[in-house]
Amino acid sequence: EIVLTQSPGTLSLSPGERATLSCRASQSVSSSYLGWYQQKPGQAPRLLIYGASSRATGIPDRFSGSGSGTDFTLTISRLEPEDFAAYFCQQYGSSPLTFGGGTKVEIK
Amino acid sequence: EVQLVQSGAEVKKPGESLKISCKGSGYSFTSYWIGWVRQMPGKGLEWMGIIYPGDSDTRYSPSFQGQVTMSADKSISTAYLQWSSLKASDTAMYYCARYSYGRPLDYWGQGTLVTVSS
Numbered sequence: 001e002i003v004l005t006q007s008p009g010t011l012s013l014s015p016g017e018r019a020t021l022s023c024r025a026s027q028s029v030s031s032s033y034l035g036w037y038q039q040k041p042g043q044a045p046r047l048l049i050y051g052a053s054s055r056a057t058g059i060p061d062r063f064s065g066s067g068s069g070t071d072f073t074l075t076i077s078r079l080e081p082e083d084f085a086a087y088f089c090q091q092y093g094s095s096p097l098t099f100g101g102g103t104k105v106e107i108k
Numbered sequence: 109e110v111q112l113v114q115s116g117a118e119v120k121k122p123g124e125s126l127k128i129s130c131k132g133s134g135y136s137f138t139s140y141w142i143g144w145v146r147q148m149p150g151k152g153l154e155w156m157g158i159i160y161p162g163d164s165d166t167r168y169s170p171s172f173q174g175q176v177t178m179s180a181d182k183s184i185s186t187a188y189l190q191w192s193s194l195k196a197s198d199t200a201m202y203y204c205a206r207y208s209y210g211r212p213l214d215y216w217g218q219g220t221l222v223t224v225s226s
Contacts, residue, residue, distance in 0.1 A: 001170070035212035037153075044203055044216040045145075045153065056214070088153050092212055096169040097143070099153040 002027055002091050004100035012108040019076040021103045023089035028069045033093030036065055036074045039102075040085045048087075049074060079105070110134040112142075112204055112217035119223045120194050127190035128220045130204030137185035138162035143207040144178065144189050147219075148200045158207055159187055194224045 003026040013019055023034070032052035037045040047056040049065035052072055062077040076083055084107050089100040115129040130142060144156040157168035161180035168178070180187045187204060202220050205213035 031210070033210060033212075037213075039153075044219050045213075046216070047212055047214050050212040050214075056212075090153075090155075090212065092207075093210070095167065096157075096171075097155045099145075099155060102152045 006100035030093035114217040
């Protein structure tokens with residue numbers, strides 16, 4: 001089973017700042033089958049990024065993903081008020097699929 | 109429009125059985141897997157397993173094997189997650205999501221909150 005470790009656990013930033021979230025895998029994620037999801041309180045997760053760097057439909061270009069192998073990054077270039085939420089990475093290239101523990105982006 | 113609509117919140121006692129549902133629409137229900145994800149209160153997302161409604165092929169995450177049963181009725185485009193004997197530790201939000209191999213979870217249900225308390 002591939003274990004995904006996200007850091008930091010909590011990120012305290014102000015609107016307009018840049019957010020950098022990390023997701024590290026215990027072994028290489030095949031074909032960059034790595035996705036990022038956003039979850040707001042009381043809502044289901046929403047797909048942001050797939051294939052490590054492709055934005056899902058309707059996702060603003062301030063969200064970007066990068067990385068390969070075992071190290072992946074989600075970057076939010078300028079935080080908007082609606083971006084304060086929890087973010088989870090997930091690998092879907094190896095069974096069982098696994099999620100990272102999440103990073104909460106909170107208002108400083 | 110692709111939609112996954114889950115059944116409503118449930119409050120149960122330990123030892124009771126339960127079956128929750130996830131109804132798909134707006135796409136070919138038998139051409140995609142349905143995955144189930146658990147989220148315990150204040151915690152992260154846990155992958156439970158997948159079912160292929162086309163032939164009911166099922167794959168469970170090792171952590172959930174034997175703890176739950178996944179099923180599907182393709183005639184009504186509905187997938188199910190059931191417990192035969194609930195425990196307090198089953199208290200969580202449960203999500204269904206559309207899945208295909210090599211693709212992420214692109215559409216999610218709204219979630220079903222299951223509360224198990226005596």
